[in-house]
Amino acid sequence: MLDFRAPSSQRCLAELENRATRAMLFRFARWITGADADAEELLARGVQQACDPDGGRPWNPERGSFGAHMRIVLRDLAHDERRMARSRRELIDGRIALDEERPCTDPLPDEALSDARDLARLRALGARLRERIAHNARALAVFDHACQGVEDAAQVAARVGCTVADVYACNRQLARAARQILDEDARSSANDLARSGRRAIPKAGRPR
Secondary structure, eight states: OOOTTSHHHHHHHHHHTSHHHHHHHHHHHHHHHSSHHHHHHHHHHHHHHHTOTTTSOOOOGGGSOHHHHHHHHHHHHHHHHHHHHHHHHHHHTTOSOSSTTSOOOOOOHHHHHHHHHHHHHHHHHHHHHHHHTTTOHHHHHHHHHHHTTOOOHHHHHHHHTSOHHHHHHHHHHHHHHHHHHHHHHHHHHHHHHHHHHHHHSOOOOOOO
């Protein structure tokens, strides 16, 4: 249940008052969804999850930065939405298997292509982030553990051989590097779109 007065919700709303933080999350949602309207909707759903201390995904500062937490929430929400959309389309298209012993679990071709593109892009961005922090062995180790699904700061600290404070510092560095890479990727996409738009406009010929 939504509870905007809960301490975790208050922390979330306080972070969202920072325009830079909200803009960063919107860019991430826009990158996932591909459209401004869908990004706004996804971000609103993510905030609702963060402001539901019981059944949602409240933010615990001890487990990482607010930005990192919300990116995970947005990514999971988008993945769940794609999976639900796939199930609905299977029902509509009659793709529920007639043989109950062999249910059809294959994704639709366009959904599979979308998932593959998302995964490829995430891997590419992850590789860029890893390269960007390669000079910092500790941050690199924290990043690798996060990729393995180890999110608890105390567990990461024990495995890396540092303090929890060191893990938080690495998370902040990772967040800064990730923002830079997302900004660079957004600018590159915008430039590509602008160039393709210019190419699509035919040059006016000389009147005959």
